[in-house]
Amino acid sequence: xxxxxxxxxxxxxxxxxxxxxxxxxxxxxxxxxxxxxxxxxxxxxxxxxxxxxxxxxxxxxxxxxxxxxxxxxxxxxxxxxxxxxxxxxxxxxxxxxxxxxxxxxxxxxxxxxxxxxxxxxxxxxxxxxxxxxxxxxxxxxxxxxxxxxxxxxxxxxxxxxxxxxxxxxxxxxxxxxxxxxxxxxxxxxxxxxxxxxxxxxxxxxxxxxxxxxxxxxxxxxxxxxxxxxxxxxxxxxxxxxxxxxxxxxxxxxxxxxxxxxxxxxxxxxxxxxxxxxxxxxxxxxxxxxxxxxxxxxxxxxxxxxxxxxxxxxxxxxxxxxxxxxxxxxxxxxxxxxxxxxxxxxxxxxxxxxxxxxxxxxxxxxxxxxxxxxxxxxxxxx
Numbered sequence: 001x002x003x004x005x006x007x008x009x010x011x012x013x014x015x016x017x018x019x020x021x022x023x024x025x026x027x028x029x030x031x032x033x034x035x036x037x038x039x040x041x042x043x044x045x046x047x048x049x050x051x052x053x054x055x056x057x058x059x060x061x062x063x064x065x066x067x068x069x070x071x072x073x074x075x076x077x078x079x080x081x082x083x084x085x086x087x088x089x090x091x092x093x094x095x096x097x098x099x100x101x102x103x104x105x106x107x108x109x110x111x112x113x114x115x116x117x118x119x120x121x122x123x124x125x126x127x128x129x130x131x132x133x134x135x136x137x138x139x140x141x142x143x144x145x146x147x148x149x150x151x152x153x154x155x156x157x158x159x160x161x162x163x164x165x166x167x168x169x170x171x172x173x174x175x176x177x178x179x180x181x182x183x184x185x186x187x188x189x190x191x192x193x194x195x196x197x198x199x200x201x202x203x204x205x206x207x208x209x210x211x212x213x214x215x216x217x218x219x220x221x222x223x224x225x226x227x228x229x230x231x232x233x234x235x236x237x238x239x240x241x242x243x244x245x246x247x248x249x250x251x252x253x254x255x256x257x258x259x260x261x262x263x264x265x266x267x268x269x270x271x272x273x274x275x276x277x278x279x280x281x282x283x284x285x286x287x288x289x290x291x292x293x294x295x296x297x298x299x300x301x302x303x304x305x306x307x308x309x310x311x312x313x314x315x316x317x318x319x320x321x322x323x324x325x326x327x328x329x330x331x332x333x334x335x336x337x338x339x340x341x342x343x344x345x346x347x348x349x350x351x352x353x354x355x356x357x358x359x360x361x362x363x364x365x366x367x368x369x370x371x372x373x374x375x376x377x378x379x380x381x
Contacts, residue, residue, distance in 0.1 A: 016312075018148060021141030021254035022218045022288070024057075024107020025066050031267045032254060033070045039137045039258060040101040046075035051100035051136075055116050056108030056143035058166045059084045063106055067141075071104075083120055084163070087341040093122055097129035100136045107142030107218075110206040111156035111332045112163065114147065119338055120346050123209055130211055138211065142218045145249060147208050150322060153217035153234045153246075154206035155224055157328065158199075162336040199225040203233050204328035205241055212257070213318045215241060220248035220291060221273035221284050229282060231273070231291075235301045238293055243319035246293035247306075250274075253288035255306075263309040264290045278305050 017039045021027050027036055042048050050071050057063040059082040068078045081088070081096050097103075103126065105113075117123040129136045130148075138148045146152030155161060203226075208216070217234045224230070231248065238246050249255055252270035256263045266272065272288030273281050280291070280303070290306040292315065306315070 015135045016212075016257055016259060017135060018138035018212065018257040019254055020139070020145035020148060020216070020218075020249065022145070022220060022222075022249040022251040024063075024140070024142040024144055026141050026252060026254060026267075027104070027139055028067050028070045029267050030070060032265070033074070035254075035256060035265055036102060036104075036137060036139050037071075037074070037076070039256070042101065044075075045071070048101045049077045049079065049099045050102045050104050051096050052078055052080045052104050052106070053083075053113075053122075053144075054080065054106040054108075055083055056110055056113035056147075057106040058108070058112075058163050059086075060166060063108070067104065067106055071102075083116060083122065084340055087120070087343050087346075089343070090121060090125075090345055093120075093125055097125045097136070098134065100129055100134075102137040102139050103129060105140035105144030105147050107140070107144055108166075109156045109161040109163075109336065110143040110146045110152060110154045110208070111204070111329070112336055112338060113143060114207055114209075115333060116338045116340060119340075119342060126209060127211065141254070145218045145255075146206060146216045149208040149212045149214050149216040149247070150210050150244065150319075151205050151208045151215055151241075153215065153230060153237055154204055155201075156206050156332050156336070157201045157204050158225060159201065159335075160199075160225065164336075199227075201226050202328070203228070203230065203237065204332065205237060205325040206332075207329070213245075213316050214247045215244040217246055217248040219251045221250045221281075221288075231280065231282070235293065235303075238295055238301055239299070240325075241323045242295035243321055243323060244294075245315075245317045245319075246291075247315075248291040248293055248303075250288040250290065253290055255290050257312060260312050261309065262312045262315065264306055274305060 019027060019036045019039060026032055037045055037048055040048055050068065052064055052068050054060065054064050064080055072078050079096055079099065081093065130138050140147065146154060159165060215238065217230060220231050220234065222230055234246060234248060247255065250272040252272050253264060253266045256265055266288035270288055271284045272286055273284055274289035275281050275286040291303055292306050293301055293303045296302050
């Protein structure tokens, strides 16, 4: 095991509940939604409250409907907490978090959502809701998956994902398709633009809330409008961030966490990257799956298919530190700023979890308890 890692997991791991998907709309599928509701422990969907955060997709109603319609049809109470163009009172945001059985986060621009949540203090409220005694189910796909992790492989530098493009040009034929459907995005961009300047953009490492350790790569088997397969680019990103372990989720797959148990789930008949011999298919002629990647001591990237189920503590590794993509983070804030309204009562701080160097308290406790034991083992090896 590399010295850049220490295996670890939350001490209260029996209470952690999450379902994260490659696609932002996958959890709205009739065969996937019941898996999310089951995590709440409630048998009747009419007793379940879903709080939907559409920040990453700029609270666009169409996006919300595409990701919550199934839950509404089952009788769930769906509360849309819109914070992009609104400045809700902190007391109202707290009330929503306290009511939430499921917090469902939209796909979209991860970096924008994280900045907006920090500006209004919602990140702290999410931490209390998901890691506190209430333990709401963490759910979402695409950006809605990345946000729960330390960080992720993000398309937040794609100009088509910027607020101006989504809000002011929404409804234009070019913007009617996005990563959540099966459209060939690179071909679509090539038809729309006369040159390559607009869709010549890079993937970036976007910070997450840090509730789950790892670097999440949604749409792992997809090519986006820049013409780059995310699986290939993620390997390069991981070499730039070698202290993190990658959890790579195919577009049509989901990773479900219940306590210290995980399962890989996907709808039957959907395409993915896993071939019958358990190797990776760039052409997506297999079934959906999840891949685990990390940088080995010799500087190469190791990739292996995630088991269908197992113990979460056997997969997760807590990095001692995290390399930041400062240039990308600064550029993203410049070209796609959060200029939404703010209240004077909003906390004036940059909230931190993994990003910035402060890890969650539970992981700190894990280090304190196991550091001496692991150092003794390393001395004997």
